[in-house]
Amino acid sequence: MAVRTTSALITGGNKGLGLEAARRLGELGWTIFLGSRDEGRGREAAGKLAAGGARVVLVPLDVTSEESVAAAVTLVREHTDRLDVLINNAGASGRGVPPANATAEEIHAVYDTNVYGPVRVTHAFLPLLREAECPRVVMVSSGAGSFAVITDPDQPSASMHELAYASSKAALNMLTVRYAQALPEIKFNAITPGEVVNRTYAATDMNHHTGTLTVTEGTDSIVRLATIGADGPTGTFSDRLGPISW
Numbered sequence: 348m349a350v351r352t353t354s355a356l357i358t359g360g361n362k363g364l365g366l367e368a369a370r371r372l373g374e375l376g377w378t379i380f381l382g383s384r385d386e387g388r389g390r391e392a393a394g395k396l397a398a399g400g401a402r403v404v405l406v407p408l409d410v411t412s413e414e415s416v417a418a419a420v421t422l423v424r425e426h427t428d429r430l431d432v433l434i435n436n437a438g439a440s441g442r443g444v445p446p447a448n449a450t451a452e453e454i455h456a457v458y459d460t461n462v463y464g465p466v467r468v469t470h471a472f473l474p475l476l477r478e479a480e481c482p483r484v485v486m487v488s489s490g491a492g493s494f495a496v497i498t499d500p501d502q503p504s505a506s507m508h509e510l511a512y513a514s515s516k517a518a519l520n521m522l523t524v525r526y527a528q529a530l531p532e533i534k535f536n537a538i539t540p541g542e543v544v545n546r547t548y549a550a551t552d553m554n555h556h557t558g559t560l561t562v563t564e565g566t567d568s569i570v571r572l573a574t575i576g577a578d579g580p581t582g583t584f585s586d587r588l589g590p591i592s593w
């Protein structure tokens with residue numbers, strides 16, 4: 348199949364925000380390469396999207412594995428010679444270990460998904476992105492990755508004492524800026540699914556569905572940055588209400 352529509356690869360697309368972003372972009376008529384580290388869960392999700400009319404290709408993809416990422420590139424290349432949009436969405440929350448007890452091993456596991464994962468996937472898909480007319484990369488970060496948020500005592504994350512997750516998302520934010528500066532031909536933007544000013548986030552498995560925003564609301568910023576044109580921004584950080592502080 349030669350893909351003629353806009354195409355997007357979404358990591359961690361089998362559930363939560365990734366799946367909802369896939370559904371919404373699929374509704375636009377895009378071809379969705381649905382990344383899922385578990386093939387069974389991915390097939391189920393892809394089946395639901397296809398039943399809703401989406402053009403979807405399941406891509407087995409564990410962002411912590413070089414081999415898996417390489418195999419994903421090979422598979423996507425069987426369908427298209429360019430990729431318009433990459434959404435680095437797959438994320439791990441870690442176990443919320445307090446700083447005094449956090450080990451390098453625990454942090455490494457979170458970084459492997461949240462930091463090295465987006466680097467692995469972005470690096471591997473750069474050649475396909477470069478073939479697109481207006482390539483875009485959306486980094487799904489978090490308000491917890493913002494120094495402004497974490498140092499604001501009124502923000503709940505300020506008093507959630509853990510090291511791995513917040514620091515991994517801060518690193519992801521810096522990666523976004525560094526990619527954007529070095530590769531102006533590709534738009535790199537970081538988003539958080541929540542509303543920072545209202546201290547809200549989207550209900551998903553990651554937060555045991557304690558969020559007050561729906562996954563549709565949570566994906567507003569993802570969809571907005573995935574659908575920007577040539578005049579769109581790069582190197583920004585925003586939530587569904589607009590730009591936010593780093």
Ligand SMILES: NC(=O)c1ccc[n+]([C@@H]2O[C@H](COP(=O)([O-])OP(=O)(O)OC[C@H]3O[C@@H](n4cnc5c(N)ncnc54)[C@H](OP(=O)(O)O)[C@@H]3O)[C@@H](O)[C@H]2O)c1
Nearest residue numbers: 359363364384409410436437438489540548549551552553
């Ligand atoms: N919910 C919010 O309001 C919120 C707020 C801030 C940031 N975020 C960020 O949003 C992104 C999506 O999270 P979510 O809320 O939708 O949580 P979720 O429902 O738990 O989804 C997480 C997704 O990431 C996948 N994943 C985890 N490790 C992976 C790996 N090594 N390789 C490939 N996929 C992997 C999961 O796959 P499995 O199903 O196989 O586990 C799942 O598809 C994350 O980056 C998260 O940090 C969410």
